[in-house]
Amino acid sequence: MSVPKLTIKDLHVAVEGKEILKGVNLEVKGGEIHAIMGPNGTGKSTLASALMGHPKYEVTSGTVTLDDQDLLEMAVDERARAGLFLAMQYPSEISGVTNSDFLRSAINAKRGEGNEISLMKFIRELDKKMELLEMDESFATRYLNEGFSGGEKKRNEILQMLMLQPRIAILDEIDSGLDIDALKVVAKGVNSMRSPEFGCLIITHYQRLLNYIKPDFVHVFMQGRIVKSGGPELAERLEAEGYDWVKEELGIEDEAANPTA
Amino acid sequence: MSVETTYPFDQQVITQLSQSLKEPDWLLADRLEALELATQLPLPKVEQTNISGWNFTNFKPYTEESPVQIDQLPDHVKSYLFDEKSGNLLVQKNSSVVFKQLADELAQKGIIFTDLTTASREHGDLVKKYLTQAVKKEEHRLAALNAALWTGGVFLYVPRNVEVEVPFQSLFWAAGENVGIHPHILIIADENSRVEFVANYVGDDLVSLNNSVIEVFVRQNAQVRVATINNMGKSAVEVIYRRALVDRDGKMEWIIGDLSEGRIISDNTSYLNGQGGTANVKAVALGVGKMRANITSNIHHFGTYTNSDIQARSVMKDEASSILNSITKIEKGASKSDGQQSGKVLMLNPKARGDANPILLIDENDVKAGHAASVGRIDPIQLYYLMSRGITKEQAEKLIIFGFLDQVISEIPSESLRQNIIHVIEGKFGA
Ligand SMILES: Nc1ncnc2c1ncn2[C@@H]1O[C@H](COP(=O)(O)OP(=O)(O)OP(=O)(O)O)[C@@H](O)[C@H]1O
Ligand SMILES: [Mg+2]
Numbered sequence: 001m002s003v004p005k006l007t008i009k010d011l012h013v014a015v016e017g018k019e020i021l022k023g024v025n026l027e028v029k030g031g032e033i034h035a036i037m038g039p040n041g042t043g044k045s046t047l048a049s050a051l052m053g054h055p056k057y058e059v060t061s062g063t064v065t066l067d068d069q070d071l072l073e074m075a076v077d078e079r080a081r082a083g084l085f086l087a088m089q090y091p092s093e094i095s096g097v098t099n100s101d102f103l104r105s106a107i108n109a110k111r112g113e114g115n116e117i118s119l120m121k122f123i124r125e126l127d128k129k130m131e132l133l134e135m136d137e138s139f140a141t142r143y144l145n146e147g148f149s150g151g152e153k154k155r156n157e158i159l160q161m162l163m164l165q166p167r168i169a170i171l172d173e174i175d176s177g178l179d180i181d182a183l184k185v186v187a188k189g190v191n192s193m194r195s196p197e198f199g200c201l202i203i204t205h206y207q208r209l210l211n212y213i214k215p216d217f218v219h220v221f222m223q224g225r226i227v228k229s230g231g232p233e234l235a236e237r238l239e240a241e242g243y244d245w246v247k248e249e250l251g252i253e254d255e256a257a258n259p260t261a
Numbered sequence: 262m263s264v265e266t267t268y269p270f271d272q273q274v275i276t277q278l279s280q281s282l283k284e285p286d287w288l289l290a291d292r293l294e295a296l297e298l299a300t301q302l303p304l305p306k307v308e309q310t311n312i313s314g315w316n317f318t319n320f321k322p323y324t325e326e327s328p329v330q331i332d333q334l335p336d337h338v339k340s341y342l343f344d345e346k347s348g349n350l351l352v353q354k355n356s357s358v359v360f361k362q363l364a365d366e367l368a369q370k371g372i373i374f375t376d377l378t379t380a381s382r383e384h385g386d387l388v389k390k391y392l393t394q395a396v397k398k399e400e401h402r403l404a405a406l407n408a409a410l411w412t413g414g415v416f417l418y419v420p421r422n423v424e425v426e427v428p429f430q431s432l433f434w435a436a437g438e439n440v441g442i443h444p445h446i447l448i449i450a451d452e453n454s455r456v457e458f459v460a461n462y463v464g465d466d467l468v469s470l471n472n473s474v475i476e477v478f479v480r481q482n483a484q485v486r487v488a489t490i491n492n493m494g495k496s497a498v499e500v501i502y503r504r505a506l507v508d509r510d511g512k513m514e515w516i517i518g519d520l521s522e523g524r525i526i527s528d529n530t531s532y533l534n535g536q537g538g539t540a541n542v543k544a545v546a547l548g549v550g551k552m553r554a555n556i557t558s559n560i561h562h563f564g565t566y567t568n569s570d571i572q573a574r575s576v577m578k579d580e581a582s583s584i585l586n587s588i589t590k591i592e593k594g595a596s597k598s599d600g601q602q603s604g605k606v607l608m609l610n611p612k613a614r615g616d617a618n619p620i621l622l623i624d625e626n627d628v629k630a631g632h633a634a635s636v637g638r639i640d641p642i643q644l645y646y647l648m649s650r651g652i653t654k655e656q657a658e659k660l661i662i663f664g665f666l667d668q669v670i671s672e673i674p675s676e677s678l679r680q681n682i683i684h685v686i687e688g689k690f691g692a
Contacts, residue, residue, distance in 0.1 A: 096665055
């Protein structure tokens, strides 16, 4: 397996005709953990959704490549099969489809026809990963995310990541709604993936998560782009002092914390 | 006022046919009376669907076939049958019953399972007592046409206290240019008996008509389950009136797979006449191409302490359209009754159409009733979510559809039946 590389260059994205992302530049390579922090409504989830190919988000300019492939040319499912994974801020609920049927379909979609995973092996893998994430086995046969609590949904996103073994994962607020024990479990799951063949982009509001998943790079997101980058110490300062000092430093004046509120 | 209708078959054709099959005189008289009614009666009233232009009368009225062995059936037809070696089975091709088999030990218990023509000769009194008593020929033109023109058919009688574990199966296979079939199934489950019956209707794209009737008499404390899987071709008009009369403490269960591709009137109606009777309906429909379906599940509560539940799901692809009617009627005096229903339509393509009509008609105060109905399109965000895990769009749609149908399909008690329905549905999604 090769070392993955996700390269985002001058990415502009609009939602319903309104420009949200205004020139994002970022490179995530295998072995690296990046964290993105930033005020509400500044476009962090928009970045994640645009990278995955959400139908509502329109890329107006810029390029994104995964290794040397043009990611933006690919359909959503092709992106996933190329190794991209997004743990969503608000995962969908799908009635009538069990978690395990869904996971098996996803694994087999990647493996391709004629190379399907055996049921035994699948069950073994699933048991192992669910144990790691301290999930009750009933979650395998429950309908996908239906009636899951906020925290259970997050844990289930990480379960999917562990089962699918992506090369680049984006975790959008995987820590929101988690109590401290759940946070540790989720961090354990993410850390179990760490290797030169895995790169990760963590979107979060809380330094807390980063105590358990040590990032190599921290980026501050404002006004639809990355405005400042640094190491783990940047996250600590943001947690302690908020964003005002960044705005001051960069001469940003009108960054509304809740533009739609 | 009624309009005179003329048909490509007449008294003489019916008389000749009846006589050549050595049917009893009362039956011929019945048929001729029905034919007369068919020329006078109007078409049935079908909610929200205009059937006046549908072809109910232009077809080859009689297409005789010779007997076959089960092994000779083509695979796509044979695939509907399960346990065909040990099973109790009747196969009708076009107008003729071409295969029938009943296990000896069941015959010894007094069970009668044969084609309706033979039954009318050998068990005339029994047939005469029940035939067209549930679906009456006076109701409308289509019921009258079936009563006049049925051939082959099934007669199943289960005596008192006899319980049968394995389902009785029947297969109605229509094939050929302008073929029309009129199957008629008559089931009598006597007191305290238990029986399960499966009817499959399969036809190719040349067939023009399947006008069929199922009559079920559920006597006191009997339990009957009838499953129908319909998969006729694009050009066919399909009419299926199913009716159950349920006596005291009797239990009727309908399992319905409307998977045909032409124009469809599918009706199941249960009358809970005695105290403590139960009727459950599990109906799934899948429409592809230009399929037009009007699907009605109808329960009449007359007895006290009667229970019913309708679970109907319909998935419309391409340009298909379906009207899903769920009717629960609780009559005055049917106190302590409970009628529940849920009807849901899922549309996959912009040109697909669907409607769900939940109808509760309650003339008694001391009852429970509830309904749920919805019509919706496939959620693009759900699709996106599944695809974001590498699942192709087609596969993701399939997962969502089977998920939508699961509430009904997973409740079907027979594994073989469940697999058959899933198999036919999967076939409609191609490779
Ligand atoms: N589907 C959408 N339709 C309309 N507006 C949208 C949509 N998605 C995002 N937006 C708008 O784009 C802006 C950025 O939203 P986004 O969800 O990317 O913010 P965020 O940085 O993830 O915020 P948070 O920290 O609250 O999760 C907001 O003003 C939001 O209202
Ligand atoms: Mg967000």
